[in-house]
Amino acid sequence: METDYEGGMLNCTYRYPYPPEKDTISAYALLIDGPCTCVAALLSMIGARYAIKFLCRAGLNKELTAALFALCAIDSLLLLTVFLFYGIEAMSVLFFRTNIMYDKQDFTYNLHGIASSLTTASVCIHM
Numbered sequence: 001m002e003t004d005y006e007g008g009m010l011n012c013t014y015r016y017p018y019p020p021e022k023d024t025i026s027a028y029a030l031l032i033d034g035p036c037t038c039v040a041a042l043l044s045m046i047g048a049r050y051a052i053k054f055l056c057r058a059g060l061n062k063e064l065t066a067a068l069f070a071l072c073a074i075d076s077l078l079l080l081t082v083f084l085f086y087g088i089e090a091m092s093v094l095f096f097r098t099n100i101m102y103d104k105q106d107f108t109y110n111l112h113g114i115a116s117s118l119t120t121a122s123v124c125i126h127m
Contacts, residue, residue, distance in 0.1 A: 029090070030090045030093060030094040031094070033086040033087060033089075033090035034086075034087055034090035034091035034093075034094045034095075035091065035094075037082060037083055037086055037087040037090070038083060038087050038091065040079065041079045041080060041082070041083040041087070044075065044076060044079045045076060045079075045080075048072045048073075048075070048076040051068070051072050052069065052072055055068055055069060055072075067125055070125055071122065071125045074118055074121050074122045074125065075122055077118055078115060078118040078119060078122060081111055081114050081115040081118060082115060084111055085108060085111045085112065085115055088100065088101060089101040089108075
């Protein structure tokens with residue numbers, strides 16, 4: 001991690017050591033954070049579609065159905081933000097050997113807050 005400062009904030013240009021072949025743990029982290037996160041986000045979107053389709057036909061009471069709809073939406077958004085937060089950077093380092101998110105630190109900084117808020121909302125709906 002670099003220690004130069006931009007605007008008084010630490011610039012986290014690379015989350016993974018480069019090249020990943022020098023560190024086995026980084027290579028596994030790139031695989032998990034990149035393609036595995038992408039597949040999980042895609043499967044969650046497919047699952048959310050089927051869950052919403054089921055909820056429309058289930059005939060449950062309105063309060064429960066509304067809570068489950070909200071849970072589907074929040075969990076889908078959470079996995080999308082996790083994909084944007086981890087997946088794009090990891091896949092660019094893994095496949096293209098460059099970090100395309102290096103100049104988008106404000107985007108990832110704000111996305112962390114959104115992901116934390118969605119995690120809290122998901123937990124609150126479960127209760």
